Structures are given as C-alpha cells and as structure tokens.
Amino acid sequence: MRRIIRVNTRTGEIREFEATPEERRYAGRYYIAKVLVDEVPPTCEPLGRYNKLIISSGYFADTNLSTSGRISIGGKSPLTGGVKESNSGGNAGKKLARIGVKAIILEDIPEREQTRVLYVNADGAKLIDAPHLKGRLVSETFEILRKEFGERKGFICIGPAGEMRLYGAGVALTDDRLEQVRYAARGGLGAVMGSKGIKAIVVDDSKVVEPDYHDPKLLREVVKEVARILLEDPKSQNRRRYGTLDILEMVNRLGFLPTRNFSSGQFEFADNFTGPRVAKLIEERGGCGKNGTPCIPSCTIMCSKVFPDKDGRKLVATLQYESVVLLGPNCGIGDVDEVAELNNLCNEVGVDTIEIGAAIGVAMEAGVIRFGDAQGAKDLLRQIAQGTYLGRIIGNGAAFTGQAFGSRRVPVLKGQAMPAYDPRGLKGNGVLYATSTMGADHTAGNAFETVRTHDPLSREGQVRISRQLQIRAALIDSMGVCLFIRPAFIKNPDLLGALFKGRYGWDLSFKEAKHIGVEVLDLERKFNEMAGVSERFKRMPEFMREEPLPPHNAVFDIPQEELEGIWDIEMDPNVF
C-alpha cells in the first residue's frame, strides 16, 4: 500500500506517487485529515475546484485482520462545511490494498459536466468517458460495470443524487456478488464525487501487489487472536444473528428512539423492527438464514443480512439500525417491509438513509405528506432520482428541507442530520453531535455502549466519556476496521501495538497507538477551526434544549461551556 494516485478531473491528468515514509505514517481517516489540512483551503467551496475527494484504506487493509479493509472516503463536507470522513464496508477497500494503492485523490472539477469511470489496477489508472452511466441508479450502475469490467471487481459509485450534487448524496460500494450495497453515506461526499464528474471507480485486482509486512508471523498470530476473541464474544454473536438492529429494542425501552421527527423517544410499533423479530422474518422467508454475512471479506463477525420480501426475493442488504430508525419510526412508519423498500430506494438513488430519513421526517411534520405515509415517502425518494423540485429539496437533506418549509424543529448539528439516538435521551451522543469534528454522526464516538454503566439521561461525565469515545473512533477509522472489533483490544490491549509492529515494524506502545486518535482529532479540528465550523458557532438546535422528549421528558441540558471544554480534557491513554 504505497501507491498514491492523483487524478486531476479537469485536465484528465493522472499522476502516481510512491508514498514517502512520512506519508506512510497516515492511513484511512488520519490520511484524509492530513491531506485536507495540507492541501485543501478550509474555506473553499465544497463542490468547487479546491476541494478534494480522498479515498484511503486504513492501516490494515492488506492484512487478514478481522473487519479490516473498510474504506475511508473524505473531503470537505458540503453539509457541515468542515472535515468529513465516511467509511464503509464492501470489497473495494481491500481490493485497493491488494493492488498496493494507499490512496486515490480526486482533484479539481471538470470544466463541463462529465460522466466518467476511473479504472484502477496494479499497473495504473485511467479515466474512461461513460455517458451511458449518466443518471443510472446504483444497482444499474453496478450491473453495467460488472458487464463491462468483469466479475469480482471492486465497484464504487454514486447514484443520480450525487450526479445532481445534492447534499444528501453518499458514495455506494458493493461486494463481489453485488449482493450488498454499502455506503460511505454521510456528509454529502456523493455530491463531492459528483462535482468531479466521476460516476464510478472500478478496482481491478486481477493482478496483485505483494504486501510488505514487516513481520508476517507476528501479524498472523495477532490476526488469529483477534478473530478468536471476536468469535467467543457474546455481543459479536448477537450481531451475527441480529445485525445492528440488535440494539433497537433497548433504545426504545430507554426512550431515545427518534420517532416522528424527534418528537418522541419511543415508537408504538418498535417491536416490528427488533433484531430477533427481523431475524426471524428473514429466516422464515428464506433469506440468508440464521446468521449474517460479512460486509467486508475479512470480517469474522458477519452482522450483515440480506432482507428478502414476502416472496423471498432480496429487498435490501443490509437493514442497518440507523437506516431503519430514520426511515421507520422517525417517519412514523411501522412496517418493516415498507422500511426495507425505502432503504433500498435510498441505496438506488444514492443518498444517506440518515440524512434523507431525517429530511422526510421534517417534510412530514411540515405537512408535505403525513407521518406514516410509506407510499408518499417512497414517492419522495423516486422524486430525488427524477430531480423534481421537491426531490431536490429532500435530496439536499434535513437542514435544507427545514429551510424550504420554514420548520422550527430540524434535528441537525453542523448542518447534518442526527442519527438514530435522540440527544435528549442519550446525552453522550448529544455531546458527540455538538462537539465531533464530523457534526452529528454516531460513528464518530457512539455513547450507546455506555448506557449500562452511565445513566444516559444524566449529564454528569458525558463530555469526558465522549472525548474518550471520539479518540477511539478516530483510531479505529484510521485502522480501517469496524468499531465492533473493540472487544479484542479491550480484552487484550497488547494486540494493538503488536498489529502495528507486525504490519509496519513500528514500536508503538498501547498508549502511543491510542494517541493516533488524538492526533487525528487535532488535525480535523484545525481544519474545522479555519473553516469556521466549530462547537462555538454550530450548536445544538434550540428545540432539543427546550422541548421535553417523551417518555422521560428530558431536554439536552449539558452547558455549552462544558461542551466547548471537551478539547482540554486529558484522557487516560491506557483505556481503549
């Protein structure tokens, strides 16, 4: 993983570089932060010439480490105006690593509208005009790419939403069989890719580059030990059976499940979406069976499940907790089949389920359609692809939809929609939304895992907890692994340094490895401060601080000053 490919989308020029020793220090989210700070003017227009779309697999993408190979996609976010890294499963991250690619950087924008494919293999990269892909849905695009470039390639693409540069657009990825659709969904990075006229990236790993492990034997041992721990871990076993929906029942019980545009923390039809209920349905309908499949070739947890319709035909893979909640309860929709269809439509159109679910919730409250109107919601998604005026409103996300309809209750922070944890009921996530360099984004340090040890309704200690979680998330995202790997390092902290040693020969203590997370956040914060995007200026929506959330009638009450103090908190460097 030493190749850095820079594509000038204006001139069409492609340059390849061998990563310098300095550059090799960075990977995944860390690499994106570094490039943004070094090369992208923080105040540039997100869809203009000076933003860059940066794609980088994490440190361990070319290893067999469980969950490794997640691909980080980043740039200046159209939604937040600040730094954005969004990572995803799918096979492309690993395939890039297999052909020795550390990063692809898309630069500048074409003078005229373009629809191109970037093809990358072990020998180089080229831009291919692909006008026939213009306006294609995601599944169509993947199918056409497979026909043209062959099976078992890595495919990355945007849908019509990204081509239209709508701020709710994400970047889609898939697996070898085109069965799943995964998304680097958040922050509007699909619009950035669209602005560069790149409809798709094809990664051809039919010829590979041998990885340069420092100590293959050590690496093999550590990888094996991580897999062993995960295999035995009861949470991981639950995830395999129930996917991320595993937590839904508890969130509903605790009362912070976003319902009808964040007006309640409990949904009367939540039972329809619980992990066991959905797993049973999948089994009954002859879907993927009892257990999930990996969203990424390396994964031993395998929480991803194919959800079939009543006739057993694939509807969507996979049904993630956040997607289900934003498109279901948050829109007052209680039927899992409808939600699966909505999720599939988001995937097809190329939009973030969270952002668009929140936008539809706002539109429903504004009376565009009524809460619970699944047909209407599906129509809205189709309208995004059609580029109707209403489609463009919804497709630009929750903040935009709120402005269009003069709404007072818009659940966004730093311009980005809140994920499936109401910050009034899970205050740790309120801290996260308010302080994260990523805006409202649970993946930057989800406090859900703390609900058993810390009262989610209490404001005590939440800022400190969030600081810890954010540091860990930044490290995880730079490693290119899934958050669900954490039991391994909690159980055996030494594995962390050993991984870096085996792969790169670096001698990092646990503390030093952990510190990577701090450095990532420092870089990201530097970019955001220069862009004018910080917790000082972008605050919790006023209704979250004033309107009590049923059933606990809680408001978000952590003082602003305490939130702003998060950067000064010194964390115990020995805790994962």
Add this chain to the structure above:
Amino acid sequence: MRRIIRVNTRTGEIREFEATPEERRYAGRYYIAKVLVDEVPPTCEPLGRYNKLIISSGYFADTNLSTSGRISIGGKSPLTGGVKESNSGGNAGKKLARIGVKAIILEDIPEREQTRVLYVNADGAKLIDAPHLKGRLVSETFEILRKEFGERKGFICIGPAGEMRLYGAGVALTDDRLEQVRYAARGGLGAVMGSKGIKAIVVDDSKVVEPDYHDPKLLREVVKEVARILLEDPKSQNRRRYGTLDILEMVNRLGFLPTRNFSSGQFEFADNFTGPRVAKLIEERGGCGKNGTPCIPSCTIMCSKVFPDKDGRKLVATLQYESVVLLGPNCGIGDVDEVAELNNLCNEVGVDTIEIGAAIGVAMEAGVIRFGDAQGAKDLLRQIAQGTYLGRIIGNGAAFTGQAFGSRRVPVLKGQAMPAYDPRGLKGNGVLYATSTMGADHTAGNAFETVRTHDPLSREGQVRISRQLQIRAALIDSMGVCLFIRPAFIKNPDLLGALFKGRYGWDLSFKEAKHIGVEVLDLERKFNEMAGVSERFKRMPEFMREEPLPPHNAVFDIPQEELEGIWDIEMDPNVF
C-alpha cells in the same frame, strides 16, 4: 422619541419603557447593533425564540431634516447568520417618531402559528388577531389595513413570503396614499417578522407627542441649510428627474452591470433601462410627470417615481436601479414593462428584488427557465406566493437556489445575493461585499460614487476607500437619513455636529459625530465574530476570482489578507 415598546410574541405581553439616557445615545442602525450585542445570542436560530426584530427610526426622525425618518429594521439575519439592518422610506418611520416611539422590539415567537397586527399609537400598543390577513399579498394587506384602521396611518407588513419564513422575504412599507411600496428588503428580515407571527404593524399618529428638541432654532436653521444645498446640487436634480436609474447607463458603459447571472458586465438592451429613457416613458404615459415624489415625507430630493403601464395605470413605484438590474439584465430580460411587472410581483409577494432577481438568474442558468423568459420569471414569483416547491426554492434566495440545482456560479457573499454591481468590475464593491458586516449589500458603502476618481478595475486603494464608505454608511443609517444627503455634509461639514446639537444638545465635533460610524461597525463586527460570520470564513465566490468578466475580462483579485486587514485601517476622521 423616548418610548421603547417590547412585544413578547409568545405571551402577548407588551411592555413600554422610557429610554434611559444611555439608550438615547443610540438610534437606527446603531440602536439595532446595540440591542443585538446586548440581548441576542449571536449563535441563536434566526427564526427561533432568541432572535429579535428591532425597529428603530434614526436620530433625526422627528425633525424636518431632508430625507430623515428612514426606518431601520434589524435582527440576526437568516441569510447571513450575522447582524442585519435594513432601512427604508415610507411614512412609518416618521410616524413612529411623531408618537414618541424610539423603538419597537419584537421578542420570542408564538407557540402556534399566528397572524397578528401590532397597533401602536401615542397611548400604547396592542396585538390584534388578524386571521383574515393570512396569506394576503402586500397591496391587499395595505388596503385592508387602511379600511380597518383608517387613512394616513403608517403601515408596515410582510407578504406571503415572510409568513412562510422564506429567507428572501423583506418587510414592506408604504406612504400615506398607499401609492408607493418601499422595502426594508435585505437579509431576510421579513422571515424574522413572519417567525414572530406579526403580519403587520399599524402606526397611528392621529395624536402626537411633542418632540423635545434641544435648540429648535438652531435645528431649523441647519435643516433649512441642508435643504438649500440639496436643492442646488446637480446630482440631486438628476435624481429627481431620473431616479436611481440615473446611473445605469454609466454602469453599463463601465462594464459592471450584472447580466445573465453575472456572466457579463454589459447588457445589449441596457438602453431600455436608462434614467432618461424610463423618465421619458413615464412622462409620455402620464405617470407622475417630470419629477419624482418623495419616498419619505421629509425628502427634498424626491427621486421616487410612479411607473405606469401602457395605459397609464400604476405598475410599480418606484423602479429602483438595483431592482431593475437584478430582475432585468441579470435575468436577460430587456423589456422595461416586464421588469416593472416583475418588480411589482416581488413587492406583492413580499420578497427582496435583489435576492430574488439573483435567485431567478441562478435558476435560469440551471435551465429551470431560459434567460429572457419574462413570463416564466413572473410565474416563479407567483409560485413563491403559492408556496409551491419551486416557489419555496426561489423564495429562499440565490444561495438556496444554487444548492437546489447544484450550481457552481452563485453570486452571494455571506449567504446573501450581490446587488447590481459586479465585484469584478467595481472592485470597491467587491471589498464591500467581502468585508461588510451586512454581507453583499451595496447600501453598506457603495463604491459607485468613486468611479470618477478611482479606476473601478484597479485593486489599489479599494480596501481603504471601502473602509471610509462603510463608516459613513453606518453613520447615515443611524441618523435615519438617505445616503443622498451627503452633498450637504461634504459642502458644509459643520452641519453634522450642529444637527446633533440642535436636536439633542450634544456637543459633537464633526470628527466625533463621524466616529459614530466606527462604533456601529465595531459593535456589528463583535456580534458577527461571535456568530462565526466574518470575512475569514465567508469569502468571495470562487468564480468571481477565476472567471473573467466581459468586456474587461477582469477578475476579483484583491488578496484575502488585504480584505481581512480592513478593520485595522485608520481613517481620516475629517472626511465625510
């Protein structure tokens, strides 16, 4: 002018205060800046509970000073996110002064949607439910108010756009005969008024409060001398004959007339809009005759003209230069009757002609309708009133429209549309747009007046010039007079201090009076810095720095560092 009326739009409570000696130091724009800094959290939601709509006549509203009585309306701007003061002619400013009202402050927002009228007279104020005014066009609203409250009252209202809280909404005012419609147009303050559920304000001055002049004789003499200078001033005479359109021919000749979404600085049909041409048309059609009428009772310049249609019926009053350019050349529309109709529609719907003209230009470039399609443009304006999806897009202004359609060429700064001077061709206005506390707003220090003494294409000295002009504008806006009064103080600087002496008994040297402008800007900047709205973060659109503007093929090339240095420039305090 000692009464301060505070209206809590949530509780309905109205409280009146006598201005303290400290409060009396502030008026107009200065008073608004002071209230914003003291009372409004800079990061609050512009349409939420914590923003305030502040209405304040200037220092000299209760005198006969020529052009005095302009009303300043302000608050945190939805468009810029920063401080906003927008002032206007019409009779309400003077009438408020006549009943001793220094300021009205609308606070909080109603819990449910409301349509109310605030009635103010010499004895007090009251809120009146007015559901029958909901959704009414501006002229309908004025007519109904006149029927209900009697003739010769001061009327202030919003149109459907403000009720819908669209960011392009302004606040409308009129004269005693409802002949003219004037606007505190910019910054989206109509949406702020709409958020407070106040459809209209009625000022009843049938009973007056005697003004407390310090030295009536001195005041009378100064007022007389100002009027005399203005009467003899050749520029003022031109304005009386040709209105503000007087400058259009020269702007076109110099090549910075925004044309077809700021893609050229000259328009092939500009001749149709020149001052003499339009004045001739008005005369031929039997409009208001050779000369204009005052937009405000005190004015001796009288640049406002009633523009009649082909049958001699009033179409709009008045046709301002900026409105004509944004709705005409900037939309590729060359027919003055069509532009007058568009202007009238803006007035009826309740939107800023500049913001919406720019938004339509962006939409035209995006292909929504073609450039030059006047019927299409009129339809867009009607759609704003109807609240269609497209109407809501356009009605939210140029930046919003640009995002909806993924546009790369959006002429805004600090989120607000640029007025009728392309910053590439009149670089002094580029400096203004980039550095003003008001965002892109010519009224904050229009450099047009310098084109004869400074090459508008040169970047030399423009920042310094703009600093001077911005200080003067801040003073003028606090005095509640029109910029066109300036010949009086240039000819006889002593008149400035004498005015303050005669009215208030203050001993201000010219330099000290002038310094009010500096203090206003300092306060406004303080608010904006805390709101995260500054020239550091909100910059000239990239296309303005890169795309040459025909015919001179100029780009905006004043370095960012030089722009940011504007606040450190010490000005000669003796120049007006």
